[in-house]
Amino acid sequence: MEAGAVLSRLWRQYIWRYKIDLLALAPVLVVVAAASASYAWILKFATDSIAAKDLDKIALVPAVAMGIVVIRAAGMWGQAIMTQGIALKILRDLQSAMFAKLMSVDFARFAREDVGRLVSRFTNDITIVGYALVRAAQTSLRDSLTVIGSIAMMFWLDWVLASVVIGVFALAARPLSAIAKRARKQTSIAQEQIGHVTALLGEIFGASRFVKTYSLERRETERADAAFEEQRRLGMQLAHNRARSQPLLEILGGLALAGILYLAGIRIAHNLMTIGDLIGMIAVGGRGDARRAFDQRLQHYAERSAGCRDAHLRPHR
Structure with missing residues (x-):
C-alpha cells in the first residue's frame, strides 16, 4: 500500500473521528497566527508614533505590545495542550486496534514474530506514527494560517x-x-x-x-x-x-x-x-x-x- 493511501486511511479511521477536537483547535491556531502577524502592526504603530512625537500613542505601545504577546502565549499554551490530547487519543485507538487484530490471528503468526519486536511496535513505532500525524497536520495548518496572515498584513501596510x-x-x-x-x-x-x-x-x-x-x-x-x-x-x-x-x-x-x-x-x-x-x-x-x-x-x-x-x-x- 502506498504512503498516500496509508495516510488517507489513518486520517479517515483514527483522526477525523475527533473532528470536534480538531475544530476546537483551529481557532486557537488562528489566534496564534493572527498574533504573530500583528507584531508587524505593533512596530508600525510604535515607529509612526515616535516619528510623530505623539506621546499619548507612545504611552500605549508597551500595553498593546504586552497584550498581543500574552494573547499569543496563551494561544501557544492551548495549542500544545490540545494537540497533545488529540495525539494521545489517536495513540490509544491505534494501540487498541493493533492489539485486537493481533489477538485474532492464529498461533503460527505469533511463532513467526519476535516478542521484543511486537512490543516495540506498541510502545515505540505506533507512538512515532501517532505523534507525527498530529504534528504534521497542526504544523501544516498553522503555517498556512501564518502565511495568509502575513500576506494580508503586508498588503494592508x-x-x-x-x-x-x-x-x-x-x-x-x-x-x-x-x-x-x-x-x-x-x-x-x-x-x-x-x-x-x-x-x-x-x-x-x-x-x-x-x-x-x-x-x-x-x-x-x-x-x-x-x-x-x-x-x-x-x-x-x-x-x-x-x-x-x-x-x-x-x-x-x-x-x-x-x-x-x-x-x-x-x-x-x-x-x-x-x-x-x-x-x-x-x-x-x-x-x-x-x-x-x-x-x-x-x-x-x-x-x-x-x-x-x-x-x-x-x-x-
Whole structure:
C-alpha cells in the first residue's frame, strides 16, 4: 500500500473521528497566527508614533505590545495542550486496534514474530506514527494560517511592496520543484544502496564459516568497503542537492529586501507610505515563524509539484 493511501486511511479511521477536537483547535491556531502577524502592526504603530512625537500613542505601545504577546502565549499554551490530547487519543485507538487484530490471528503468526519486536511496535513505532500525524497536520495548518496572515498584513501596510515580495518568492517555486524532484530520485537510489548494503552484510555474516574456511576475509572486506563508499557517495550527492534550497531562499529573500528598501525609499519620499510601514514590512519577512512558514510552504509546493509530475509520467514509463 502506498504512503498516500496509508495516510488517507489513518486520517479517515483514527483522526477525523475527533473532528470536534480538531475544530476546537483551529481557532486557537488562528489566534496564534493572527498574533504573530500583528507584531508587524505593533512596530508600525510604535515607529509612526515616535516619528510623530505623539506621546499619548507612545504611552500605549508597551500595553498593546504586552497584550498581543500574552494573547499569543496563551494561544501557544492551548495549542500544545490540545494537540497533545488529540495525539494521545489517536495513540490509544491505534494501540487498541493493533492489539485486537493481533489477538485474532492464529498461533503460527505469533511463532513467526519476535516478542521484543511486537512490543516495540506498541510502545515505540505506533507512538512515532501517532505523534507525527498530529504534528504534521497542526504544523501544516498553522503555517498556512501564518502565511495568509502575513500576506494580508503586508498588503494592508503597502500593496506595492507586498506585490514585489510575493513576485520575488514566486520565482522560487520552479527551481525548488526541480530540486525536490532530483532529491526524490536520489533518495530512491540511496535507499536501494542501503538495501544492497544490508543484503551484503547479511550474506557475509551468514557465511562466516565459509569465509573463515577459505580465508576470504580480505575479499569480503574489499566488497564491504566498496559498498560503504558507494553509500557515502550517494549520501553526499543527496546532501549537495538538499543544500541548494536554503541558499536559494536566502538569495531570494535578499532580492526581496533590496526591492523593498529601494521602492520604500521612493514611496516615502513622495509621502505614499510611512517609515512605520517599511519597518512593518521588514518585520513580517524577518520574524522567524513567518519566514519559516513562507519557506516551508514554498518547499511543500515544490515537492507537491514534483510529485504530481512523477505521478503523471509513471504510467508512460
